Amino acid sequence: MPNNEQQPPKRRRQPESVSSHRRTEHKQAAKREEMHQVQAKKKRLRGCFFWFLLFFVGSLIFAGHYGYQKYQSAKKAANSIYHASKAQKVRDVESTLKEGKPIAILLLGTDTGALGRTFKGRTDTIIVAVLNPTKKKMTIVSLPRDAEVAVSGYEKYFPSKLNSAYEYGGSTTAVETVQKYLNIPIDFYATINMGGLETLIDAVGGVDVEPLLTFTYDNQSFTKGKKTHMNGKRALAYVRMRYDDPNGDYGRQARQRQVLTQVALKGASVSNLLNQKFLSTISKQMVTDLSFNDLLLLGTKYRVATHDMKTDSLQGQSQMINGSSFEVPTTEEKQRITDLLRSALGLKSAETGNTLSSSTEIDAEESE
Template sequence: MPQRRSQYTQADSSFRDEEMQTDEPLQRRHQTPHHRLKGCFFWFLLFFVVVLLAGGHYIYQKYRTAHSTINTIHKETGVQKARDTQAALKQGRPISLLLMGTDTGALGRTYKGRTDTLVLAVLNPKSEAMTLVSLPRDTKVAVYGHESDYPAKLNAAYAYDGSASAVRTVQKYLNVPIDYYATINMGGLENLINAVVGVDVSPTLTFSYGGYSFTKGQKTHMNGKKALAYVRMRYSDPQGDYGRQERQRQVLMSVAMEATQVENLLNEKFLNTVSKQMTTDLSFNDMLLLAAKYRKATHHMNSTHLQGQSSMISGQSFEVPDESEKQRITDLLRKALDLSPDQTGSTLSSSDEINVN
């Protein structure tokens, strides 16, 4: 047995020597498909890692730019939040957002201005619905902290103490917590819309204005100039200023939703435009949470407005909603926020408490 084994080993060794002396094509034929696949996989993996590293660096740079820009528009009101808004965002609970379109910059204005448009929006991802309520700018109120100037117009609240007094006045007026705010300079709205490559809007009525034509119910992609023509028309609207508010509400909400798209949050052109036209107390991380958790809240939209009656008081024209109409709006908003029903608010009340139960 030992001898035979030795002979076998010697023969095996001779065979290996002869195999090593064979030409290159024969050597390739002896490689298995498994070995060839392992080689391809290695190169693919190497290529993937290189691309990932390069792409990761690019995304990281974009992220840093976006984060830095959002920091420039982030501005706290100094108002004590009526509830824990961070917890609500992280848990995906309904949140409210007061959108204000200021007239600063419009028609050459350079002063702080007033809020030409006020829209209170509620995003409810659970019901996949968004509730929008337009508040007439001429609504008769007592501005928070300036009750001695009563009666005043709602749009004047911003002229007193900026977003802080506007937020306080609205939430006290309706007894509804306002979680966040965003102001958009209407004078720069055209650039903002162009920065998001236009907005899609379904016109509320058929009309022509500023060289553009609009058809009721026909979804239309609008650039900045076309969108401005759409929201500026007033006197041909059978609903007057209420109709104009509804069109402004449509465009502002379209811009707001585009602003939370991740691709726009990383778009330098868009961010540069936003930094000049917008302020908000939403942080960059808040916006990322909105983009991730609240997009489905736009699947259904419920839209309305607070209806008032025109009244001349001390030579000024006011819109004065009756208590039942105010209560309707309060009920609508509190239900959208998953809050218990409660009585509507009053800006002349001595209590500052907002029911958040």
């Protein structure tokens, strides 16, 4: 019998070309949507980057303006303390600094209160500091203020004390006398008001010092070997005590070297060179022939010299001459100090100086 049940109509099969076309359309649509999302994301990222860039540039402009103001303040303060020395420079100090060669700075300390700009009086502190950035070494030598000398240009007053050189003719005379006394070149000088040391130390945030002996002075007590943070008042008491020191003035010189070295280290940092309080204070307490650019070089290129510090002092014997007490080092002792400083400066060995000599030539030949 024939099957009378109605069969469901068979689904007509789509041609292969039509099916393939629709799949292609779906893929293209999905790809367009993906590209649209990518483009939208990129647009958002470009917007974020733009605002970040705008913020960054704005920050740079603000920081640049702020840094420029700091720079100008530092430069102004440096110009106010700059006072060229009339002393004949033995070397080309500008090229010496730029090439990073060892330099010698004569540090002169006066104690005349609020000094102003003339710095009258004698220098109770006389230190030769040599900075050698190549060897990362700093050599600091104290000279006795009562050392017997013939002051350069004032030989008719012989015998004179070394600390009178500044009184006779200022920094120029002091530099020329020390150069001739030891036969070493002095590249720069800095005169510091020891009376104003208190405010100067406070301006750099104090100094850390390990006392060389135990004593009490001006209501301040110190314990040998116990490192202590000193503010200006405390540090001033530490360097001023003299008569209770078993080494007398030589002991005081050693303590002065300690404190002044720490002040120099902190003062040479870029942060302090741009610190308004420090700049304002130092402009009242110091005079130097180091320009602002020179000071920046010291604070960057020469700061590595502080990694290793060696201190020493020229030792003399007390003698009464014409009714006055002088310190008279032996020729051997002077030669020892000359050798030490010339070696630190990278110079060839040479005989120590003689302030009574008619020659004004200073040997500055470099060692090979």
